[in-house]
Amino acid sequence: MTELSKAIVQVVLMSLGKEFQSKFYEFEFSKCHSPPESVEEKQVEGLGMHTDMSCVTIVYQDEIGGLQVRSKEGKWIDINPSEDTLVVNIGDLMHAWNTGKLRSSEHRVVLKRNGNRFSLAFFWCFEVRKTFQPRMKLWGKKITGCTRRLFVGII
Numbered sequence: 116m117t118e119l120s121k122a123i124v125q126v127v128l129m130s131l132g133k134e135f136q137s138k139f140y141e142f143e144f145s146k147c148h149s150p151p152e153s154v155e156e157k158q159v160e161g162l163g164m165h166t167d168m169s170c171v172t173i174v175y176q177d178e179i180g181g182l183q184v185r186s187k188e189g190k191w192i193d194i195n196p197s198e199d200t201l202v203v204n205i206g207d208l209m210h211a212w213n214t215g216k217l218r219s220s221e222h223r224v225v226l227k228r229n230g231n232r233f234s235l236a237f238f239w240c241f242e243v244r245k246t247f248q249p250r251m252k253l254w255g256k257k258i259t260g261c262t263r264r265l266f267v268g269i270i
C-alpha cells in the first residue's frame with residue numbers, strides 16, 4: 116500500500132509541475148472500520164462528514180457500499196463499489212501543500228441497507244517530523260491561503 120500511495124502521489128505531483136515530484140516523504144498507518152451491524156430501511160450515517168488528515172487515503176469498500184463524496188456544490192455523490200477498485204481521496208496535507216488546488220475531499224459513509232459493511236482505509240502521510248512549505252506560487256500565480264510552514268507530527 117505504501118508503494119501504491121507513493122505511485123499515486125507521484126502521478127498527482129506530476130500534474131502539479133516537475134519540481135513537486137522529488138518532494139514527498141513516507142509514513143503509514145491504517146485502520147479498519149466496522150459500522151453498526153444492521154440498520155433500518157432508511158439511510159443511516161455510519162461515518163459522518165469529514166476530510167482525512169492524510170496526504171492521500173486509499174479506500175477499499177465491499178459490495179455494501181455507502182461511501183459518498185461531497186461535490187463543490189454540496190451534493191452527495193455515491194461512490195458505487197466496484198470489484199477490484201480502490202478509491203483514492205486527497206487528504207488535508209495534500210490540500211495544504213498545494214494550497215487548495217487539489218481539494219481535500221469531504222466524504223462520509225451512509226448505510227442504505229442491512230448487512231455488515233467492511234471497508235479498509237490506508238492513510239498515507241508524509242514522514243513524521245518533516246516540515247514542508249506550501250507553494251507560494253502555482254503556475255506563475257501568487258497564492259493566497261495557507262502559506263505557513265507545516266510540521267507533520269503525532270499528538
Ligand SMILES: O=C(O)CCC(=O)C(=O)O
Nearest residue numbers: 148174176182224234236
Ligand atoms: O469506510 C469507508 O469507506 C471510508 C472510511 C473513511 O473515510 C475514513 O476512515 O476516513
Ligand SMILES: [Fe+2]
Nearest residue numbers: 165166167222
Ligand atoms: Fe475518511
